[in-house]
Amino acid sequence: MKTKRLLTIGECMVEMAPDGHGKYSMNFAGDTLNTAWYAKRCLAGLDDYSVGYLTAVGTDSISQKMLDFLSESGVDSTYVSHTPDRTLGLYMIQLDNGERSFAYWRDTSAAKLLAADPSTLDTAFSGDQILLFSGITLAILSPEHRQNLIDALARARAQGAQVVFDTNIRPRLWENPNITKEWLSKAASIADVMLPSFDEEEDMFGDAKPQDTALRYRDLGAHTVIVKNGAHEMYAWSQGEGGISISPDPVTPVDSTAAGDSFNAGYITARMQGANLEEALRAGMMLSAQVVQHRGALVAL
Ligand SMILES: Nc1ncnc2c1ncn2[C@@H]1O[C@H](COP(=O)(O)OP(=O)(O)O)[C@@H](O)[C@H]1O
Ligand SMILES: O=C(O)C(=O)C[C@H](O)[C@H](O)COP(=O)(O)O
Known part of the structure; x- marks a missing residue:
C-alpha cells in the first residue's frame, strides 16, 4: 500500500452527539469521512501525502459549512458533487x-446520488491511490448506482488503484x-483489503x-483481511505475512462511535508509510x- 494518496467515498452527515449533560453538540461525521479525517491527522506534516473525500452535498448553507469543514481539516474536496434541492x-x-x-x-440526502455518473467516478478513481468505501456507502445507493460504484472501482483497480472495503454493516x-x-460479497470480490468488524459479520453471516x-473474504479474493473486534482479540491475515491474533489493551469506552473508522485510518496510513502487518495493526489499535x-x-487528539 505504498502510495501517497487516499480517497474515501461515502456520506458525511450532520452528527448530533450527546454531551453527557442532556445536550447535544452538532458536528459533521460519517464512516468514510471519519476515516479520511483521521488519516489526514495521522499524516500531519507529511506534505507529499494527500487525503480526499468523494461525496455529494446540496447547495444550501449547511452543505457549504460541511465543505468549509473539509477544507479546514485539509481533506481535499475536489470530487464532492453538488446536487441542488x-x-x-x-x-x-x-x-x-x-x-x-x-x-x-438520511432518506433523501444528496449523498444518495454520489454514484450517479460513472464518468465522474472514473475521473476521481484514476491513478495510483487507495480507494476506500464501505457497506454504508453501498447501502444508501440505489441498486443501479451500487453497480456503477463497484464497476468503477473494478476498472480503477485494473489500472493499479488499491481498493479497500469496510463492510460496516447497518x-x-x-x-x-x-x-x-449479496452486495457485500460482490463488493468484497473487487477489494484488495477488507476491514470488517467481527460482531457485525457474526450477526449477518x-x-x-x-x-x-x-x-x-480471502476466498473472495482479498489479499489482506483485518477483522476488528472491539475490546476483544482481533485476527488479521495478509498474503505473504501470514495470520496474527492480537488484543488491544482494554480501555473503558465513553462513546465507541468511529472506533472502526479511526482504526482503519491508523492502519492504512501506517501501511502507506511502509509498516508491516503487526506495526499497522498497533497503529490502528492505538x-x-x-x-x-x-x-x-x-476527536481532536
Ligand atoms: N473498549 C475498547 N478498548 C480498546 N480498544 C477498543 C475498544 N473498543 C474498540 N477498540 C478498538 O477499536 C477497534 C474497532 O472496534 P470495533 O468495535 O470492532 O469497530 P466498529 O466501531 O466498526 O464496530 C478494535 O479492533 C479495537 O482496536
Ligand atoms: O452510521 C453511519 O452511517 C455513520 O457513518 C455514522 C458513524 O459516524 C459511523 O457509523 C461510525 O462507524 P464506526 O467506526 O463503526 O463506529
Missing part, C-alpha cells in the same frame, strides 16, 4: 454504557439480509470466530483506543 443527512448518537447506536434522517439501511449479503470472517474514550466521531 437536496441537503445533508443527519444522525444522532445514542449511548448505552459507552456502546453507540444511531438514529438516522442492517437498517439495507432492503433485507439476503440483499445485504453467522461466522463463529474472526478467522472464519478472514477466510470468507488510535481507536483513544477515540473511544471521547464523545462523538471526530
Whole structure:
C-alpha cells in the first residue's frame, strides 16, 4: 500500500452527539469521512501525502459549512458533487454504557446520488491511490448506482488503484439480509483489503470466530483481511505475512462511535508509510483506543 494518496467515498452527515449533560453538540461525521479525517491527522506534516473525500452535498448553507469543514481539516474536496434541492443527512448518537447506536434522517440526502455518473467516478478513481468505501456507502445507493460504484472501482483497480472495503454493516439501511449479503460479497470480490468488524459479520453471516470472517473474504479474493473486534482479540491475515491474533489493551469506552473508522485510518496510513502487518495493526489499535474514550466521531487528539 505504498502510495501517497487516499480517497474515501461515502456520506458525511450532520452528527448530533450527546454531551453527557442532556445536550447535544452538532458536528459533521460519517464512516468514510471519519476515516479520511483521521488519516489526514495521522499524516500531519507529511506534505507529499494527500487525503480526499468523494461525496455529494446540496447547495444550501449547511452543505457549504460541511465543505468549509473539509477544507479546514485539509481533506481535499475536489470530487464532492453538488446536487441542488437536496441537503445533508443527519444522525444522532445514542449511548448505552459507552456502546453507540444511531438514529438516522438520511432518506433523501444528496449523498444518495454520489454514484450517479460513472464518468465522474472514473475521473476521481484514476491513478495510483487507495480507494476506500464501505457497506454504508453501498447501502444508501440505489441498486443501479451500487453497480456503477463497484464497476468503477473494478476498472480503477485494473489500472493499479488499491481498493479497500469496510463492510460496516447497518442492517437498517439495507432492503433485507439476503440483499445485504449479496452486495457485500460482490463488493468484497473487487477489494484488495477488507476491514470488517467481527460482531457485525457474526450477526449477518453467522461466522463463529474472526478467522472464519478472514477466510470468507480471502476466498473472495482479498489479499489482506483485518477483522476488528472491539475490546476483544482481533485476527488479521495478509498474503505473504501470514495470520496474527492480537488484543488491544482494554480501555473503558465513553462513546465507541468511529472506533472502526479511526482504526482503519491508523492502519492504512501506517501501511502507506511502509509498516508491516503487526506495526499497522498497533497503529490502528492505538488510535481507536483513544477515540473511544471521547464523545462523538471526530476527536481532536
Ligand atoms: N473498549 C475498547 N478498548 C480498546 N480498544 C477498543 C475498544 N473498543 C474498540 N477498540 C478498538 O477499536 C477497534 C474497532 O472496534 P470495533 O468495535 O470492532 O469497530 P466498529 O466501531 O466498526 O464496530 C478494535 O479492533 C479495537 O482496536
Ligand atoms: O452510521 C453511519 O452511517 C455513520 O457513518 C455514522 C458513524 O459516524 C459511523 O457509523 C461510525 O462507524 P464506526 O467506526 O463503526 O463506529
